[in-house]
Amino acid sequence: MLEVEIKLAVGAADTEVRKLEALGARLSQPRGIEDNVLLDLPGRPLRAREAMLRVRSYGGRSFLTYKEPAPGPEGYKIRRELEVTVPDFNAVIRVFECTGFTRVWRYMKYRTAFERNGLHLLLDETPIGNYLELEGERAAIDAVAAGLGRAPTEYIALSYRGLFERECARRGLVPGDMTFEAEASGQDASGAVTT
Numbered sequence: 001m002l003e004v005e006i007k008l009a010v011g012a013a014d015t016e017v018r019k020l021e022a023l024g025a026r027l028s029q030p031r032g033i034e035d036n037v038l039l040d041l042p043g044r045p046l047r048a049r050e051a052m053l054r055v056r057s058y059g060g061r062s063f064l065t066y067k068e069p070a071p072g073p074e075g076y077k078i079r080r081e082l083e084v085t086v087p088d089f090n091a092v093i094r095v096f097e098c099t100g101f102t103r104v105w106r107y108m109k110y111r112t113a114f115e116r117n118g119l120h121l122l123l124d125e126t127p128i129g130n131y132l133e134l135e136g137e138r139a140a141i142d143a144v145a146a147g148l149g150r151a152p153t154e155y156i157a158l159s160y161r162g163l164f165e166r167e168c169a170r171r172g173l174v175p176g177d178m179t180f181e182a183e184a185s186g187q188d189a190s191g192a193v194t195t
Contacts, residue, residue: 005135007156029113034058062089077157107178
């Protein structure tokens, strides 16, 4: 399946919720913590080809996802995606670790999910700021973005890992995991290790 998405940097979550509701978006999953672990083999061959193997826990369910780049128009993030529901987040990670995969990055966010005419509108509160992900058909993405007063020049096609690494580079920090537990573990609020 092809996935087309963009991100928009947004302000306070409660303000964005009101904007989405005004556009007719309906809540499909209330705000909840989302925990993600990326896995790769030694030498990181998945990352080298811009692919990703992820285990995610969100909304009381867990998912195993594989993504790889697909050709498409500039300005949109387009990926081939395979995703299955799995019964146990930690057990799936352990199975992959037993086969030689290792955890290469963990990231967390608070996600509130909305739907509008087949479009997924995902409001993410992350340690590096708030973002609205729009996933679906390009025309629907463009229509909702325009309804929010946003232009295609504001579209972000980077992954959260790319955004996080860019923020760490901007701040002169060594990237670590992007979690809300970072401050308690000696990292700064972005999850990066202070130098």
